[in-house]
Amino acid sequence: xxxxNSGDTRTALLVAFSYSMxxxxxxxxxxxxxxxxxxxxxxxxxxxxxRMRPKVIAVIFAGFSVALVLGVPLGTFVAxxxxxxxxxxxxxxxxxxxxxxxxxxxxxxxSRRAAAEGCRARRGFLSSQFAVFSDIRIRLNxxxxxxxxxxxxxxxxxxxxxxxxxxxxxxxALPVALAAYGIMAILSNLSAxxxxxxxxxxxxxxxxxxxxxxxxxxxxxxxxxxVLGLTNCLVFGYLYALHNTQVQMTxxxxxxxxxxxxLNFASLLNPTSFNIGIAVGSxxxxxxxxxxxxxxxxxPVGAVFTLAACLCACWLVSVERRIGGAVxxxxxxxxxxxxxxxxxxxxxxxFSDTMIPGSWG
Numbered sequence: 142x143x144x145x146n147s148g149d150t151r152t153a154l155l156v157a158f159s160y161s162m163x164x165x166x167x168x169x170x171x172x173x174x175x176x177x178x179x180x181x182x183x184x185x186x187x188x189x190x191x192r193m194r195p196k197v198i199a200v201i202f203a204g205f206s207v208a209l210v211l212g213v214p215l216g217t218f219v220a221x222x223x224x225x226x227x228x229x230x231x232x233x234x235x236x237x238x239x240x241x242x243x244x245x246x247x248x249x250x251x252s253r254r255a256a257a258e259g260c261r262a263r264r265g266f267l268s269s270q271f272a273v274f275s276d277i278r279i280r281l282n283x284x285x286x287x288x289x290x291x292x293x294x295x296x297x298x299x300x301x302x303x304x305x306x307x308x309x310x311x312x313x314a315l316p317v318a319l320a321a322y323g324i325m326a327i328l329s330n331l332s333a334x335x336x337x338x339x340x341x342x343x344x345x346x347x348x349x350x351x352x353x354x355x356x357x358x359x360x361x362x363x364x365x366x367x368v369l370g371l372t373n374c375l376v377f378g379y380l381y382a383l384h385n386t387q388v389q390m391t392x393x394x395x396x397x398x399x400x401x402x403x404l405n406f407a408s409l410l411n412p413t414s415f416n417i418g419i420a421v422g423s424x425x426x427x428x429x430x431x432x433x434x435x436x437x438x439x440x441p442v443g444a445v446f447t448l449a450a451c452l453c454a455c456w457l458v459s460v461e462r463r464i465g466g467a468v469x470x471x472x473x474x475x476x477x478x479x480x481x482x483x484x485x486x487x488x489x490x491x492f493s494d495t496m497i498p499g500s501w502g
Contacts, residue, residue, distance in 0.1 A: 166229075182389055182408050186397065187248045192338075194393075199334025199386045206326040206382070270406045273396055278464070279407065281457040282391045283414045285450045286384075289349055290418025292446030293381050295426040296356060296439045300374075303436040307363045308370040318371070325378035332379075333386040341387060342458055348383045349451035355380055356447060359440025391457075422446070 181201050189197040216228045273279050296303075300322075304310045310318050336344045355377040363370035389411050396407030422443065429442045 180405070182393070182411075184247055186393070186404075195337035195386050195390055196334040198389050199331055199337070202333065202382070202385045202389075203327050203330035206323060206330050270403050273400045273403050273407050273410075276395055276399060277460055278391060278395050278457060279410065281453055281460065282388055282395075283410050285345065285349070285453040285457065286388050286411065286414035287418040287421070288446050288450035288453060289352065289384065290415050291422040291425065292356065292443040292448075292450065293352070294419045294422030295429065295443035295446065296359070296377075297381075298423045298426045299430070299436050299439060303363070303439075304371075304374065307435055307437050308374065309367045310371070321375060322378040325375050326382055329379045329382035330385055333383050336383055337386040337390050342391060342454065342461055345384055345387060345454035346451050346458065348380065349447050349454055352377070352380045353444045353447040353451060356440040356444040360435075360437040363437045 219228045362373040392407045
């Protein structure tokens, strides 16, 4: 973790002398972000008991939202007072302090490194890493992340013009609206820990279903209704990160039990699927924008992807139940399945376990 942060620090120091180096630095920093996220969450099992892991992961993801909400205005303030390069010197100083804290506080990974080296000796590094895809839960989890983020970013890519041109927020008040949106994202990440702890994957179809409804209603709520349109956008800001903790927990739990030698690689699948979804959503949103009446109609386009994510999440619930995971149906649904066994593999059986609140128990 310290090595990755140090690399980001060196890059930030270099960019302070030219704009071209600034652009290169931002690209390098973006490439480091996924690795930093992965390394961060892999330490969770070493520093937190199992019952606290969902909340710890939620705090880690909330940290990214806090950085976005506070970092942009703080960086702007420093740049206005001391110049744009001073903001990067400040970031560098903060990263050096972070490296020192991490070096002193994080546990040693000797056992994990030994396991990885043993794996290389037995089967070869690449083949052992990709073995994790042999588990259908890993594949379904990656697909539900990709589809949900694609749906979100069909709309989110054009959030600023939507808020100004469609919802009717004055351009001068846009930073305040974005700050409120960021606060909702922070609350969303923190709530994601509670959802993962109490309901796990069973809640994901409900989360994706709610996101689908919020996106589908966007053309109606933004049509001449300032308050309703802004409320819809803020509700969406709360909903869209509610899955973060659970999808990460799924990768880590499956890898830890079935593929312990590739835990780091499995953790990397979350930001990888996330970023592929962003790319797909941005591409589809740009293509759809030339075919729809306004930015608001990007909502229903994105809803198609999130609905597909909802169905994928239902499939994953069914697979976990079949494998014997933590997903269990309510007594009413179990009774129905005993009376009619063929429902066990049906889509209705999956929906009944996830969509009926009583089944969350």
